Structure formats: structure tokens, C-alpha cells
Amino acid sequence: MSDSVLEDAGIEVVLSGIRMPRMNSIMERWVLTCRPITDPDAVAHLDVRRRDRLGGILHEYEHAA
Structure with a gap:
């Protein structure tokens, strides 16, 4: 359901790889x-x-920036 909301806003959903511990910190930043x-x-x-x-x-x- 959330994928369709993002798609309607023109945002592409990209799945991340499994077992990528740095991904969470990168996305938080x-x-x-x-x-x-x-x-x-x-x-x-x-x-x-x-x-x-x-x-x-x-x-x-x-x-x-």
C-alpha cells in the first residue's frame, strides 16, 4: 500500500540488499x-x-549543499 502512495508522488521505491548494516545509517543521515x-x-x-x-x-x- 505504501509503495503505491510513493509511486503516486513520483518517488521510485528501491529495495536495498540484505545484510547491509551500513544502509540504515546512510538512510538516517x-x-x-x-x-x-x-x-x-x-x-x-x-x-x-x-x-x-x-x-x-x-x-x-x-x-x-
Whole structure:
């Protein structure tokens, strides 16, 4: 049910790999980065950059300030 809500908002659901202990901390940092944004128009223009790690097996995302 939540996948369809996110899809309606234009958000792509990406499943993460199992047994990736760093994934939770990475996502927590990303969510905390997005929380201070109060302007709804600014959300559409987030500059999120992806860094491939371990030869592209793991991806890290950061909000470019």
C-alpha cells in the first residue's frame, strides 16, 4: 500500500540488499538532511548525488549543499 502512495508522488521505491548494516545509517543521515527543508518547492529541486562504493555494489547518497 505504501509503495503505491510513493509511486503516486513520483518517488521510485528501491529495495536495498540484505545484510547491509551500513544502509540504515546512510538512510538516517539522508532523511535528517531532508527534514530541515520546509519549502515544498525546494523538495522538487534537491541536489542528491550518488557515489558508487565497492565497484558499484553499494551506493551512498548525499545532499549537495
